[in-house]
Amino acid sequence: xxxxxxxxxSTRQRFRAALxxxxxxxxxVPLLGWLVAILVAVGLERLVGLPLAYxxxxxxxxxxxxxxxxxxxxxxxxxxxxxxxxxxVVPIGLVAxxxxxxxxxxxxxLMRYPLLVTALVHLLLLYADLHLWASISDxxxxxxxxxxxxxxxxxxxxxxxxxxxxxxxxxxxxxxLGAYTASVFTLVLFVxxxxxxxxxxxxxxxxxxxxxxLVLGGVVSAIGALxxxxxxxxxxxxxxxxxxxxxxxxxxxxxxxxxxxxGARGVANQPDYATLPIVFVWTVLSVWIMNxxxxxTMGKALNAxxxxxxxxxxxxxxxxxxxxxxxLFAAFWAGVAGGLxxxxxxxxxxxxxxxxxxxxxxxxxxxxxxxxVTGSIVGAVSLNLISEALRPLEIYKWIIIPxxxxxxxxxxxxxxxxxxxxEIEKLFLPKGETSKGAGxxxx
Amino acid sequence: xxxxxxxxxLLIATFVLAACGPAAPATIKxxxxxxxxxxxxxxxxxxxxxxxxxxxxxxxxxxxxxxxYKVELVIEDNESKGExxxxxxxxxxxxxxxxxxxxxxxxxxxxxxxxxxNDLETxxxxxxxxxxxxxxxxxxxxxxxxxxxxxxxxxxxxxxDEFGFTKAGVLYDIASDYPKGLAEYFKxxxxxxxxxxxxxxxxxxxxxxxxxxxxxxxxxxAGAEFIFAPQYYxxxxxxxxxxxxxxxxxxxxxxxxxxxxxxxxxxxxxxYGLFFSTHYAAEGATGATKEFIDKYxxxxxxxxxxxxxxxxxxxxxxxxxxxxCGKLTGDIKADRKCVRDAMANIKEFHGITGDMTFxxxxxxxxxxxxxxxxxxxxxxxxxxxCP
Numbered sequence: 001x002x003x004x005x006x007x008x009x010s011t012r013q014r015f016r017a018a019l020x021x022x023x024x025x026x027x028x029v030p031l032l033g034w035l036v037a038i039l040v041a042v043g044l045e046r047l048v049g050l051p052l053a054y055x056x057x058x059x060x061x062x063x064x065x066x067x068x069x070x071x072x073x074x075x076x077x078x079x080x081x082x083x084x085x086x087x088x089v090v091p092i093g094l095v096a097x098x099x100x101x102x103x104x105x106x107x108x109x110l111m112r113y114p115l116l117v118t119a120l121v122h123l124l125l126l127y128a129d130l131h132l133w134a135s136i137s138d139x140x141x142x143x144x145x146x147x148x149x150x151x152x153x154x155x156x157x158x159x160x161x162x163x164x165x166x167x168x169x170x171x172x173x174x175x176x177l178g179a180y181t182a183s184v185f186t187l188v189l190f191v192x193x194x195x196x197x198x199x200x201x202x203x204x205x206x207x208x209x210x211x212x213x214l215v216l217g218g219v220v221s222a223i224g225a226l227x228x229x230x231x232x233x234x235x236x237x238x239x240x241x242x243x244x245x246x247x248x249x250x251x252x253x254x255x256x257x258x259x260x261x262x263g264a265r266g267v268a269n270q271p272d273y274a275t276l277p278i279v280f281v282w283t284v285l286s287v288w289i290m291n292x293x294x295x296x297t298m299g300k301a302l303n304a305x306x307x308x309x310x311x312x313x314x315x316x317x318x319x320x321x322x323x324x325x326x327x328l329f330a331a332f333w334a335g336v337a338g339g340l341x342x343x344x345x346x347x348x349x350x351x352x353x354x355x356x357x358x359x360x361x362x363x364x365x366x367x368x369x370x371x372x373v374t375g376s377i378v379g380a381v382s383l384n385l386i387s388e389a390l391r392p393l394e395i396y397k398w399i400i401i402p403x404x405x406x407x408x409x410x411x412x413x414x415x416x417x418x419x420x421x422x423e424i425e426k427l428f429l430p431k432g433e434t435s436k437g438a439g440x441x442x443x
Numbered sequence: 444x445x446x447x448x449x450x451x452x453l454l455i456a457t458f459v460l461a462a463c464g465p466a467a468p469a470t471i472k473x474x475x476x477x478x479x480x481x482x483x484x485x486x487x488x489x490x491x492x493x494x495x496x497x498x499x500x501x502x503x504x505x506x507x508x509x510x511x512y513k514v515e516l517v518i519e520d521n522e523s524k525g526e527x528x529x530x531x532x533x534x535x536x537x538x539x540x541x542x543x544x545x546x547x548x549x550x551x552x553x554x555x556x557x558x559x560x561n562d563l564e565t566x567x568x569x570x571x572x573x574x575x576x577x578x579x580x581x582x583x584x585x586x587x588x589x590x591x592x593x594x595x596x597x598x599x600x601x602x603x604d605e606f607g608f609t610k611a612g613v614l615y616d617i618a619s620d621y622p623k624g625l626a627e628y629f630k631x632x633x634x635x636x637x638x639x640x641x642x643x644x645x646x647x648x649x650x651x652x653x654x655x656x657x658x659x660x661x662x663x664x665a666g667a668e669f670i671f672a673p674q675y676y677x678x679x680x681x682x683x684x685x686x687x688x689x690x691x692x693x694x695x696x697x698x699x700x701x702x703x704x705x706x707x708x709x710x711x712x713x714x715y716g717l718f719f720s721t722h723y724a725a726e727g728a729t730g731a732t733k734e735f736i737d738k739y740x741x742x743x744x745x746x747x748x749x750x751x752x753x754x755x756x757x758x759x760x761x762x763x764x765x766x767x768c769g770k771l772t773g774d775i776k777a778d779r780k781c782v783r784d785a786m787a788n789i790k791e792f793h794g795i796t797g798d799m800t801f802x803x804x805x806x807x808x809x810x811x812x813x814x815x816x817x818x819x820x821x822x823x824x825x826x827x828x829c830p
Contacts, residue, residue, distance in 0.1 A: 060540070063534070068534075068538075137538060138563060139538050142529065146530070252618075257617065263620075264618055264619055264623050265620045265624060266576075272562075346558040347525060347555040348525075349525070349554075350618070352524075391519060391520055391527075394480060394520045395479065395480050398480055
């Protein structure tokens with residue numbers, strides 16, 4: 001990076017010190033402040049993003065922070081940098097810094113209300129950010145939806161592979177069960193389709209019953225999980241991995257041979273029920289519930305089983321029940337994610353839920369970090385966005401991403417953000433000096 | 444605080460300037476959605492090469508209504524995954540603002556990608572997808588290859604006329620969309636010709652299998668006079684060799700999936716003298732077809748397979764449609780509509796894979812070619828079968 005340096009360490013130290021100093025004022029910015037700052041930035045992008053992009057010689061607003069533009073056309077690097085600086089970095093930096101005292105006071109004020117209210121305020125802001133950011137182009141909407149679905153799948157696999165410490169390979173199979181169940185549910189009941197015939201109920205009812213279809217998909221996945229769990233939980237370690245892998249292939253072959261659902265040709269024409277807000281709500285719900293699960297007694301028992309099953313039994317943990325519940329619970333969410341996935345793509349076939357999907361999900365879990373809700377979110381979001389952004393590199397993408405994974409495995413063997421607790425309550429707290437006066441409610 | 448003021452002035456200045464940006468230049472963007480990485484990279488390569496050759500061939504411009512427009516190809520990799528193909532299509536349509544999309548090739552990508560193109564009202568033409576769902580109820584989606592419901596009867600009729608056989612054996616991959624569909628259409632057509640039960644053996648295997656002796660023995664025991672194997676090149680070589688080792692002497696007939704140079708490379712002499720139906724025959728081609736093959740061979744060093752030829756045709760259909768449009772307004776929505784309408788109205792398009800006219804569904808009506816693998820291992824034209 002630095003070229004003409006006389007004594008590199010001192011420069012680096014100075015650079016670090018400068019960076020820390022620059023960051024100092026931001027330490028007191030609460031989450032609320034960041035969310036509002038981002039809202040300002042995406043609002044700004046909406047207002048002047050396109051003209052600015054034109055001015056900088058780009059024909060469109062750079063979709064994914066301009067990485068795609070840069071990779072296919074390196075001359076654009078300066079204009080992309082200027083764009084990101086002007087639209088994102090400077091506005092977010094300024095707003096977050098100068099509104100910090102105000103939002104600290106508001107955050108403190110919000111603390112007086114039940115957690116649910118505080119959380120809702122934050123979630124609404126988060127959704128507003130996402131909505132404003134994504135609605136600039138359909139491409140962003142699709143990427144955002146697929147990424148959120150990836151979060152659900154990753155987190156649910158993390159329950160088994162991270163919290164429970166087993167190595168399960170059947171997640172694509174669970175997704176397939178959920179995807180097919182939810183698809184058949186909506187196609188039979190609400191869609192005039194040439195495969196399943198006339199809709200039984202008026203199609204306009206469909207979106208309202210979509211959650212039922214998703215839950216049904218989840219339940220079918222959980223039943224599938226029970227089939228794997230009964231024989232395989234008598235064994236541990238490698239055996240579960242092999243049995244669950246076999247289960248994935250069984251599910252794939254099952255759908256390939258089921259003519260009712262199109263066999264290898266797949267099922268198409270799922271209606272567009274999985275819109276951005278719907279996927280967002282389900283993602284939030286899944287993160288919330290799974291986070292509560294792992295922080296509950298059951299979750300702690302799960303960790304105990306992972307660390308030492310014998311000791312856990314001695315401490316009166318019902319290991320078999322604990323493992324069973326966690327596995328079925330994880331499968332349920334994988335099924336829900338599968339149902340959402342089918343309705344985002346409007347098409348599924350057995351081949352989608354094969355070994356490649358497994359590799360993808362496993363990579364996200366281990367990249368993000370085992371035994372960590374934050375890690376799963378980080379893993380799913382970063383791998384999805386990286387993979388999307390590096391698309392112009394074609395074959396080289398498949399050199400870069402594996403190298404990244406190898407480096408992560410060497411330097412952080414359990415993943416980027418492993419073994420952390422995701423404490424929702426702490427996220428919303430005001431920060432810095434003002435937090436001391438939180439109890440007084442100075443608003 | 445000095446810095447702050449400076450930054451503020453700069454910010455305001457940029458935004459003011461930004462408000463009066465320059466207009467977009469006169470180019471036509473064509474999106475190519477291809478499987479450059481993933482399961483079938485050779486297909487992606489053929490697509491890419493054909494597209495680049497085509498761009499060179501037309502000199503980088505298309506003349507619409509007396510005005511030359513520069514053509515820009517936006518080639519994107521779909522990793523041979525359905526969700527990626529949908530993402531690529533969305534990106535091409537909303538980010539790159541392409542006028543029309545060529546691709547994706549395989550059905551598992553073309554079906555979800557077609558949904559995106561139809562929803563976002565952008566014309567798309569798939570050069571290779573044979574799944575009916577790709578174009579079904581989608582006015583904005585077209586395809587270049589003939590469909591399996593047509594190819595099945597073509598092969599059944601050809602075998603009946605050529606050899607006079609009445610007992611057929613079929614060996615196909617049940618886990619793969621294309622072979623399975625085609626095997627079923629063939630069975631239907633054959634039984635219409637020769638009556639119920641004339642397909643004496645209908646045997647399947649699963650993708651990745653390499654030993655077919657059990658199925659082949661069953662087929663031979665059932666008394667099949669020939670075997671129909673609508674498989675891809677790697678399986679074709681195994682099936683043919685194993686059938687011969689088991690002492691099967693009848694012909695083995697294939698479909699357009701045989702049309703890769705690899706078939707003969709892997710199969711060798713065992714495949715000489717066999718027949719398959721396809722879109723075009725490289726050996727003994729004449730006119731525009733020969734010209735294309737020679738150019739491709741000269742540039743990339745191998746004879747193009749059907750994917751490349753169909754991509755070439757798709758691009759020329761796109762070109763014809765744009766030209767027939769008469770005038771481009773610069774309003775991308777209106778132009779896309781114009782191109783779609785022009786494409787739907789194309790009559791008797793002369794392609795290197797045959798003449799075609801589109802049906803209501805966006806599927807072409809075109810002829811199939813029966814190819815014989817010669818004693819030199821070349822794909823020679825044998826006869827043409829029209830609907």
